[in-house]
Amino acid sequence: MARENVIGRANVEDTPELNAYYEQLAEYEAGALWTVANDIEPWFPAPKSVPTLWRYKELRPLVVRSSELVSPENSGRRVVMLLNPGRHDVSASVGLLYSGLQIVQPGESTSAHKHMASALRFIMEGQGAYTVVDGERMKLGARDFVITPNGTWHDHGHEGTEGPCIWQDGLDIPLVNALDANFYAVHPEIRQQAKTQGTTYSTYAGGTLLPTQNKWDRPYSPLLHFPWGPSYDALQRQAKVSDGSPFDGIIMEYVNPLTGKSVMPTMGAHLQMLRPGEATRAHRHTGSVMYNVAKGHGYSIIGGKRFDWEEKDIFCVPSWAWHEHVNLSSSEDAVLFSFNDFPAINSLAFYAEEAYPDNGGHQPQPA
Amino acid sequence: MARENVIGRANVEDTPELNAYYEQLAEYEAGALWTVANDIEPWFPAPKSVPTLWRYKELRPLVVRSSELVSPENSGRRVVMLLNPGRHDVSASVGLLYSGLQIVQPGESTSAHKHMASALRFIMEGQGAYTVVDGERMKLGARDFVITPNGTWHDHGHEGTEGPCIWQDGLDIPLVNALDANFYAVHPEIRQQAKTQGTTYSTYAGGTLLPTQNKWDRPYSPLLHFPWGPSYDALQRQAKVSDGSPFDGIIMEYVNPLTGKSVMPTMGAHLQMLRPGEATRAHRHTGSVMYNVAKGHGYSIIGGKRFDWEEKDIFCVPSWAWHEHVNLSSSEDAVLFSFNDFPAINSLAFYAEEAYPDNGGHQPQPA
Amino acid sequence: MARENVIGRANVEDTPELNAYYEQLAEYEAGALWTVANDIEPWFPAPKSVPTLWRYKELRPLVVRSSELVSPENSGRRVVMLLNPGRHDVSASVGLLYSGLQIVQPGESTSAHKHMASALRFIMEGQGAYTVVDGERMKLGARDFVITPNGTWHDHGHEGTEGPCIWQDGLDIPLVNALDANFYAVHPEIRQQAKTQGTTYSTYAGGTLLPTQNKWDRPYSPLLHFPWGPSYDALQRQAKVSDGSPFDGIIMEYVNPLTGKSVMPTMGAHLQMLRPGEATRAHRHTGSVMYNVAKGHGYSIIGGKRFDWEEKDIFCVPSWAWHEHVNLSSSEDAVLFSFNDFPAINSLAFYAEEAYPDNGGHQPQPA
Amino acid sequence: MARENVIGRANVEDTPELNAYYEQLAEYEAGALWTVANDIEPWFPAPKSVPTLWRYKELRPLVVRSSELVSPENSGRRVVMLLNPGRHDVSASVGLLYSGLQIVQPGESTSAHKHMASALRFIMEGQGAYTVVDGERMKLGARDFVITPNGTWHDHGHEGTEGPCIWQDGLDIPLVNALDANFYAVHPEIRQQAKTQGTTYSTYAGGTLLPTQNKWDRPYSPLLHFPWGPSYDALQRQAKVSDGSPFDGIIMEYVNPLTGKSVMPTMGAHLQMLRPGEATRAHRHTGSVMYNVAKGHGYSIIGGKRFDWEEKDIFCVPSWAWHEHVNLSSSEDAVLFSFNDFPAINSLAFYAEEAYPDNGGHQPQPA
Structure with missing residues (x-):
């Protein structure tokens, strides 16, 4: 007591x-x-999650190894989970967010299922992979962002020939479980018949022109696929006309083009650019974030501890932890993809934020 | 009686x-x-407006002539109004919508003003024109769509050297006046100082990624400029994956990327493609529409009367008039730009629509 | 010119x-x-409507006379319209609002119809009248407020025995016509079969508890009837805990209990109390208002002109006219019922307001 | 595994x-x-929470005993928590909802604090208690429902003389903690200065008339106090015109009068009447519910097990548990107050529901 x-x-x-x-x-x-x-x-949030970094060069061999040890059939999904040291109890990577690295080898495919949990993916390597979501087939390229919202049937596969495809999965499984609301179902036909290909992108990715016949009534984005090219372009265009955020550099959110808001009701995703040499100021906020280094190298100071990162590394910032980011290149930008539970935090009116008050906005440099 | x-x-x-x-x-x-x-x-809407077509080849010489007769200074705006025969009383082109053709010659510019009325423009010819809206400068290219929402300071100019710029203006002046709500003010410095250029486009035109720091609280789109290129691209992409509307072909609305809804609270704008040889079915609805032929040639049957059109012609469809469109080319698409009062009609819950019930959905062919 | x-x-x-x-x-x-x-x-709104007051003691005999001259059957509705001197062209009382005094004699009833126009009524005298709206029957008492939203079937009748029932109708007919959107239909069975009585009141009038099964998807209030008693109570309760508005005294809006917003998308209604001796300050705003003196006597200065009023008198304030109200009783409150086009004004983003800047907020006292 | x-x-x-x-x-x-x-x-929700009933006659002596053992000062709040056997780990009563019985003796008061967690209370016995929320003082009567939304300063006291006041607290503490978002602060002056009394009720409880000057921008109801009298009246009025829900009898939700929606973003509250002899049909849904028997006696079958209840007993229904209710009186109605996490469930798009398919909608009668 x-x-x-x-x-x-x-x-x-x-x-x-x-x-x-x-x-x-x-x-x-x-x-x-x-x-x-x-x-x-507590006087302020006291997460069990701790700041953690997962190095891709360490994890990749283990991920590849998984495809030698188990089949997609036996494993359901062949995924190496990223387990926060403080959240083994709920298989979470940070807060109530689950994440893992999924591998699909050429010629493989997974069976179709759906669940109350929402999923998102950031493609890390390989070409030739596809995903089918409610009958819509999408080809996945490196650094693409794709969502499979809650309740949608989805299955994946790899029809390329050269090397595995590996992506980072993000799901709100721990959140759905915390609220006792998870459901799971397998598709009656094992794999979906793809009815369309690239339709959601062709329909909604204009962003500034939308089809008038649209009758979408679901709580998530009808645009499921956000390819890297136009996303990085948007970031670069924005960098030309904005100073960005003192805490995050040039930062943009992937949005539902029908609402201008987060792509799903429980999880959002951002793309942010740290300009050459940029060192952001520290702040903290409620909500948990998983980062994936899409481009560049640098470090982040999280809760007073320094985490050096390079491309494809993954790290997390727990709720209310001070954090700031540094791009160590003086010539190239660094780009961080991230996903978070901000939509849930905001819906529930749990959002709070503060800037680091001392030392010009920077945490003490760790030893 | x-x-x-x-x-x-x-x-x-x-x-x-x-x-x-x-x-x-x-x-x-x-x-x-x-x-x-x-x-x-009345049993059903009985507009005073009548279907009308304005031929560009007839109007253009008159528009050019205006620039010999009056200066931008003296005229306020040098515009040839398009007057519906039934709406001279309120200077409207159709319903409560005003429209006109504005001409700016190389080297000319207009003084800055603002009004409660909202304005939009569809650029018809010339290059080198710009508009400044609340300090944001935008270069206008042919077939671009641009808005100057209600209450924004705006002035225009032409810094090119070859030939005039001519565009179609659309304003809700008659609507604002009908509700006794118009205001007008001239800018204290005659012409605005442009603070930014292309910022709204660079910020919002990604459409699927939005800046997170955004705190927009106005009732209209922060994206003011919709260039022709990406707009036409969106239409073409959509044509590949959709059958479109039986009444309108492939039709998309220019939207506020923060809401997925109309760009302004009183007027919306669409771009629609009639595929080679396409003949749409007839329908009617409440709300008034002004069309501008962006590309191609064909005809529309409006209220039982045929109106042949070619590029840059303008025509209107009054509320509740049956209308259907035909692309007379068997190889090229035809594209119609249009603007309307649908946002007002919808806000006020005045929307009604019906398909033409007989003859396979087509009005009797006019003699 | x-x-x-x-x-x-x-x-x-x-x-x-x-x-x-x-x-x-x-x-x-x-x-x-x-x-x-x-x-x-114009530099600022220039309404054709002029401030006007209609005295009940003058109008009542004419209203009663109408029931000797025409039958409800022949007249459709037996109503004496209140015509603004500046708006005969559109049969409006002020702005785009229509109003009239309807009389129903004991034993009479009207046939059922519906229209795109929305209607509201403020009961001025008599007991025994009822209205049926989409099958819901409501008994009308003095000073009750009742709505028949656009598209609802409605018919009225008087099953009392002593004297006529007279109420003020308010409709947005001129607005619907201005937008070429009016429709009219007569009920196939002349009079509706009432299916329920007092249901909407019993369901929604709690206001702070709502039925959970509710699936209302229409753009207007499901609560159609706002009896005088609880409405006046609310005003009195509010008067005990609020200083009210400097321009309007204690003022409250009749709301849709499902949204907390105006009862219909085109028209709103207010009830306001001027405390004994209260003289409000002047302001002006866009939007047109019709007032009905529910209780007390006093005067209003509108556009610089004084209008003395007593119970049941009706007056209007055109858009952008300065106005202020005075309760001439030193012991009794005065209560004004009013309806307006504010919901339309707000949806279209046409709202503007300013306080009278000079003379302690009061217009010069008229001679 | x-x-x-x-x-x-x-x-x-x-x-x-x-x-x-x-x-x-x-x-x-x-x-x-x-x-x-x-x-x-899991294939479907697998809550750790189990259906549980807390008998007031057993708990009351323990609650009273607490006031002999600890002071409000030492304990912070003197509350006997209701602990679900499966949720000791997070001190929850069901799901992520916390509940407890708080006792205040005549002359006692508690210090003021605030927290990110939202709180609600259902008064069970005693008179003379008050609560102060952000400076607004409210007198609490038996069966009143009162909220202290997240971030509001609140303190309580008892200025009566006869016996303790006991109420049921409901908070979303486990939910806030699950999302690592809890904050806590003590008021600088220990007890708030009450600035107003009964203001929110006098302002908003009309429900159907709202003050026009209202500028409320918080995510919860400005009406904080829902006295028993008008709430029970609303239920009775509704019972006269509705058949209610097959699963819940006559059920209404306490709402934010500005939105018609739940009083707070994380928790909602209902009042429901089981008519004499009524036995509802069984259904199940995601979301957790705590019930308090406001009136009457009967039983509920929850997850196949029967729980007999009488006035002031408390019981819970975990997510996805089948449940049905029976009023055992043939002459008196039974009334259940309940609170839940439905607003969170709905915001996150986690809602699912199904009716019990067999046996006329009833679970097998427990032995």
Whole structure:
């Protein structure tokens, strides 16, 4: 029991009488709030997640190895999960976000399923992979961003011939489970019949012109595929006309073109550019973020600790952890893809943010 | 007084006694509803506007002539209005929409003003023109679509050297006046200082990625400029994956990328492609539309009358008039730009639509 | 042609050459903007409507007389219209709002119809009247407010025995017509079968508890009837805890309980209390308002002119006219019911407002 | 590791080679998805929470006893928590909802604090209690419902003289903690100065008339207090005109009068009436619910198990548990107050529901 000698906080000493009382309460499925109050109502967020970096050069061999050890059929999905040291209990990478590296070898494909959990993917290497979402087939290129929103049938495959395709999966599985709302179903025909190809992109990617017959009524983006080329172009165009954010450089969100808002109701995704030599200032906010280094090299200071990263490395920033980013190249930009639980945080009115107040906005340089 | 011998309609015969009564009412700023009821509550919309086509080859010399007769300074704006024969009273082209052809000669510019009315422009010829809207400067190319929403300071100019720039203006002046809400102001410095150039396009035209720092709170699109190239591309992409509308071919709306909805609260704009040989079916709906032939040639049957059109011709479809379009080329697409009052019609819950029920969906071919 | 010698305004002198040019334009359904620009783009709203007051003691005999002269059957609706001197062209009372006094005698009823126009009523005298809206029957008491939104079938009747029922109708007929969107239909069975009675009130009038099964998807309030008692109670409760508005005293809007917003998309309605001796400050805004004195006596200064009113008098405030209200009783409150086109004004982003800047916020006292 | 021999599910046998691989993964903060996939992606929700009933006659003495054992000062809040047997880990009563019974004795008061967690209270007994929320003081009567939304300063007290006040608290503490977003602060002056009393009720409780000057921009209801009288009246009025829900009888939601939607973004609350003898049909849905018997006696079958209840008993229905309710009185209605996490479930698009398909909609009668 955490006692605090502050007005408004629980500060009750254990006594034999109280202990007897507690036992009595327990008989009736009850307890005394003051025995846990200071723990469950912390002064500020106290995540179990810790800042963590996963190096691609370390993980890649293990991911490749998985394809020698298990088949897509047996494994359901052949994925190496990224497990936050503090969140093994819920198989989360940070907060209530799950992430993993999925590998598909040439000629392989996975069976179709759907779930209440929403999924997103950032393609890390390989060409020839495709995904089918509710009958819409999409070819996946390196650094493309693709979503499979909750309740959509999806299966993947690789029809190329040269080397595996590897992508990072992001799902809100721990969040859905936390709210006791997960469902899972397998497709009656094992693999979907693709009815269309590239349709959502051809329909919605103009962004500034939308079809008038559109009758979309689902809570997620009808545009499922955000190829790297136009996305990086948008970032570069924006860099020419904006100073960006002091905390994030040039940062843009992948949006649902029908609403201008996050692509899915539980998870959002961003692309951000750190200009050559840029060192952002530190801030912290509620909400958890997983980063994937799409381009460049540098480091981030997260919760006072330095994490050096290079292309394809993955790292996380837990809720309310101070963080700042540095591009170590003086000539090339660095680009970070990230996904987060901000849409959930915002819907629930849990958002809070603050800038690092001291030292010109920078955390003390770690030793 | 229009009498109708139908239950639920006014059917009162004039009598000396009633006429005396009507005179008495008039003394007290009153009248008898039944004397006007059938007129003011028609069975279906009875617009004063009539279908009209304006031929560019006829109008262009007159527009050019205006620049010999008056200066931009004296005229405020040097514009040849398109006047619907039925709407001279409110200087409207159709319904409560105003439209005109504005000409700017090389080296000329206009003074800056703003008004409660919203404006949009479709560039018809010339290069070298620019517009400045609330400090944002935009270069205008042929067939570009650009908006100057209500309350924004705007001025235009032409810094090219070869020939005039001519564009079609569209404003909701008659609508604003109908609601007694127009305001007008001239800029204190005659011409605005341009602070940025191409910023809104560079920021928002990605469409599928938006800046996260965005705090836009105005009721119109922050993207002001929709260049022809990407707009036509979007139309072509859409044509590959959609059958389009039976009434309009491949039709898309220019949208506010922050909302996926119309660019301004009173007027919307569309771009539509009639594929080679395409003849759409007829329908009618509430709301008024002005068309500008961006590309191709063909004809439309509007209210039973045929209007042949070629590139740069302008025509209107009044509310509730049957209309259908035909592309007379068997090899080239035809593209119609159009603007309308649909956002107002929809906000006020006035929308109604129906398909032409007979003859395979086509009006009788006019003689 | 209104010329103004101001930069940014049209200031073109007639010349024989120009007159010839204007004639030429007219041949092609065209005109020169600068000949009308200053008129159609005024510096501030220039309504044709003028402030007007209709005295009930003058109108009532004429209203009663109408029931001797025409039958409900022949007249469609037996209504004495309130005609603004400046708006006879569109049969409006102010702006694009129509209003009239409808009388139903004991035993009479009207046939059922519907129209695109929305209607509202404020009951002025009599008991025993009812209205049926889409099958829902409502008993109407004095000072009740009731709506028949656009597209709803409605008919009325009087099943009392003592004296006529008279109410004020308010409709957006001129607005619907201005946008060429009016439709009218008579009910196939002349009078509707009432399916329910008082249901909408029993369901929604709690306001703070709503049925969970509710699947309402129409753009207007499902609550159609706002009886005087609870409405006046709400006003009195509010008066105890609020200083109200400097321009309007204690003012509340009748709202759609599902949205907290205006009851219909084109018209709103307010109830406001002027406390004993209260004299509000003057302001002006876009949007037109019709007032009905529900209780008390006093006067309003509108556009610099004083209008004395007593219970059941009706008056209007045109768009952008300065107005302020005075309760002449030192002991009793005065209550004004009013309806307006604010929902339309707001949807179209036409709202503007300003406080009277001089003289402590009061217009010069009229002679 | 849960293996399932179904296409699309993980079905990988442990081997020495794989176990070695798993150890290797663990070194890099990684794991194999297929070892947990079937657990974290269940076929349908698998809550740890179990249906539980808390009897007031058993708990009340323990609650009263707490006021002899600890002071409000030492305990922070003197509350007996209701702990779901399956959710001791997060101090939840069901799902991610916390609940407890708080007692305040005559003359006592609590210090003011605020937190990111939202709170609601249902008053169970006593008179003389008050709560102050952001300076607004409210007197609490039996069966009143009151909210203290997230971020609002609140403190409570009891200025009566006869016996304690006891209420049920409901908070989303486990949800806020699950998303690592909790904050806590104590008021600088220990107890707030009440600035107003009954203002929110006097302003918003009309429900159908709202103040026009309202500029509320927070994500929760400005109406904080829903007294029992008008709430029960609304339920009774609704019962006269509606058959209600087959699963819930006459059920209404406490709403934000500005939006017609839930009072807070994370938790909603309902009041429902089971008419004399009513036995509802069973259904299940995602989302967790805590019930408090406001009136009457009966039983509920939850997940196949019968829970008999009488006035002031509390019980929970975990997500996706079948449940149906029975009023055992043949002459009196029974009323259940309940609160839930539906607003969160809906914002995140996690809602699912189904009716019990067999046996006329009823679960097998428990032995």
